Amino acid sequence: KQHPPRLDRRISGLNNRWRFPREPYLGDLLGLSQLSRATGVDIDNQLKIIDRKNLELKIFLNELKRKNVTLDCMGFKWELHQPQLFHSGTLTKLYMFALSQKNTDPLKELEKFLRGILASDPRSRGLSPGNLVPPDEAVFCLLLPTAFATALKSLYTNETEVHMEDVLGVLASANILQFPTLFKKCVSLMKDGISPCTIQTYYLAACKYKEELLITACEKWLEMNLVPLIGKQIYLRTVPQELLQKVLKSHRLFTFSEFDLLKTTLYWVYLQLNLRLQSIPIYEAVLAFFNSFPKKCPFLERELGQKFLPVFHCLRLHGITKSKDLEDIKYINFFPEAWMVRILANHYHALESGGDMFHAKDLSTQAIRFGLLINQIYSEMIGVYGFFFEIKGIKHGGSSYSFYMQRIKYSDTNIPTIIHERSTVSLRQERIVKYEIRAQSLVDGNWQEFSTNTLTQKFGLIKSTSKSHIDALIIIPFYR
Known part of the structure; x- marks a missing residue:
């Protein structure tokens, strides 16, 4: 390991002076004078030697400015001008080493030098001699040499155009070549380009380079699109398990x-186990697949399914209250028996208690969630333990929406059959409900969240008590 040069005490005439042992007395005329008197050397000759060295250095630097440098990489040769070369930290170090090395085996020394400068970068782990690019970055750069050329182009212009199909390769090249401005530009492009087909690669790249803003952008995008968008596409398979659990x-x-969230998660597991599929199957095919395993042991307790246990610990299975949905869960023999007993026991106690959910203590982690997309549906009917509610969104002009919820009488003819059928009916005139209404909107390219915070209200069946309070209304900007 190299250490910075240390000051040594050297005797110069009558005084002890600190100086670098191998450096000339440049700028230290007092020390040079003392040394000349002590050694009997003519100081004028020493000054001429210093002037000559300075002149040689200036001539050398002027010659460098007129030279072009050839970068041989990935089977291509790029002619670079020397002044632009110093805009890259990596190329600067490589070039200065190439000028100063006097070894008989330059290739070996060059690899040793590269190993040293890249090892100092925590994002460049995993290097080995002869492989100057980490394995995953090598894939990006070697398969897309145009990405490396785009990175080199940024030496000459600040307005380098980066195409989305090359952005990962340019990002990797910018990291290796130490182009911080280009690296940030790629990260910004990736934040705006998250989609079902890019979520995996962008998230993994963000984790590799420890780009927290890009990691957060991937998480927020998946929070909004997991169920309504990517849950219906084959790209669901590419979502990393770590990211899925966070979301x-x-x-x-x-x-x-x-239940929709459970179905999406079951699809994700199904796609992990059937890698040859190229399209999303129907839901009945997924149920039949899990039901095909022997009945002696639930799927999550099998060796094949144990690695998926943390994913299903994140779900709110107690929020699945429809008998038809519970029958599907029991049919596929997927969950451990203890889980199913706990779910059914909670439902039984809630029904016996008139709808009170004593097992749910924390609204933020245990509340039953219902959602709707405003650009598709403006109202949604829900039923929980014999109580029926409508969640409704109202458009105001062309720029905003407001939302509220209201209780619906069990005999209301507007209640869809799919909700009313095989459902219990509560005859209680009033019902205390703890709830929160949240809305998220894409405003100027950024997701913004609006919330009523936690509210507790007594909902009745007459008009004055059936609707959420005025402070439960939230108005958000329209999607742009």
């Missing part, structure tokens, strides 16, 4: 219902 635990996660 499932988030209080901002959007879902139409707890």
Whole structure:
């Protein structure tokens, strides 16, 4: 390990002076004078030697400015001008080493030098001699040499155009070549370009380079699009398990219902186990697949399913209250028996208690969630333990929406059959409900969240008590 040069005490005439042992007395005329008197050397000759060295250095630097440098990389040769070369930290170090090295085996020394400068960068772990690019970055750069050329182009212009199909390769090249401005530009492009087909690669790249803003952007995008968008596409398979668990635990996660979230998670597991599939199967095919395992042991207790246990610990299975949905869960023999007993026991106690959910203590982590997309549906009917509610959104002009919820009488003919059928009916005239209404909107390219915070209200069946209070209304800007 190299250490910075240390000052040594050297005797110069009658005084002891601190100086670098191998450096000339440049700028230290007092020390040079003392040394000349002590050694009997003519100081004028020493000054001429210093002037000559300075002149040689200036001539050398002027010659460098007129030279072009050839960068040989990935089977291509790029002619670079020397002044632009110093805009890259890595190229600067490589070039200065190439000028100063006097070894008989330059390739070996060059690899040793590269290993040293890249090892100092925590984002460049995993290097080995002869492999100057980490394995995953090598894939980006070697398969897309145009990305490396784009990175080199930024040496000459601040307005380098980066195409989205090359952004990962340019990002990797910018990291290796130490182009911080280009690296930030790629991160910004990736934040705006998150989609079902890019969520995996962008998230993994963000984790590799420890780009927290990009990691957060990927998480927020998936929170909004896991169930309504990517849950219906084959790209669901590419979502990393670590990211999926983070999103499932988030209080901002959007879902139409707890059962819709369970279906999406079952699809994700199914796609992990059937890698040859190129399209999303129908839901009945997923149920049949899990039901095909022997009945002696639930799927999550099998060796094949144990690695997926943390994912299903993140779900709110107690929020699945429809008998048809519970029958599907029991049919596939997926969850451990203890889980199913706990779910059914909670439902039984809630019904016996007139709808009170004593097992749910924390609204932020245990509340039953229902959601709707405003650009598709403006109202949604829900039923929980014999009580029926309508969640409604109202458009105001062309720029905003407001939301509220109201209780619906069990005999109301507007209640859909799918909700009313096989459902219990509560005859209680009043019902205390703890709830929160949240809305998220894309405003100027950024997701913004609006919330009523936690509210407690007594909902009745007459008009004055059936609707959420005025302070429960929230108005958000329209999607742009």
